[in-house]
Amino acid sequence: MNGQTIFALASGRPPAAICVIRISGGGAHAAGEALAGSLPQPRQAALRLLRYPRSAEVLDEALVLRFDGPASATGEDVVELHCHGGRAVTDAVLGALSTLDGLRLAQPGEFTRRAFENGRIDLTEAEGLADLIEAETEAQRKAALAVAEGG
Numbered sequence: 001m002n003g004q005t006i007f008a009l010a011s012g013r014p015p016a017a018i019c020v021i022r023i024s025g026g027g028a029h030a031a032g033e034a035l036a037g038s039l040p041q042p043r044q045a046a047l048r049l050l051r052y053p054r055s056a057e058v059l060d061e062a063l064v065l066r067f068d069g070p071a072s073a074t075g076e077d078v079v080e081l082h083c084h085g086g087r088a089v090t091d092a093v094l095g096a097l098s099t100l101d102g103l104r105l106a107q108p109g110e111f112t113r114r115a116f117e118n119g120r121i122d123l124t125e126a127e128g129l130a131d132l133i134e135a136e137t138e139a140q141r142k143a144a145l146a147v148a149e150g151g
Helices: 028-036 087-098 110-117 123-134 138-148
Strands: 005-009 016-024 045-051 058-067 078-085 103-105
Touching: 005 028, 005 087, 005 110, 016 028, 016 087, 016 110, 028 045, 028 058, 028 078, 028 087, 045 078, 058 087, 078 087, 087 103, 110 123, 123 138
Parallel strands: 005 103
Antiparallel strands: 005 016, 016 078, 045 058, 058 078
């Protein structure tokens, strides 16, 4: 599956003030450009209008970040879209990404798996992140955070 460009909601489910949609893989920058136009310089944020690629209809105004692999969370090229977190906005942006050739919706845990496969995190950190996401109590959160940080 590596080699494919994936995208998914990387923050909590809407509604929320902000949602983060992550795109990772060799086509991430092209996908970001298809929605946002020009991308900012690596590791810099810029405000952009997101548009449907085929109709140019405005989807949202979002903060866009670009990360070049291997210096990214997954070790691949990454674009993050920090959008307004309403259900309609989130669904529209995810829907627009799904129309782009070569992109597919990420499977649960796939960003973390790619980070592990590309040497960005080790197995203990990957397991700790999974536990942190699933933590429901303060004790679980503290234990998972310690593992995720290499403890």
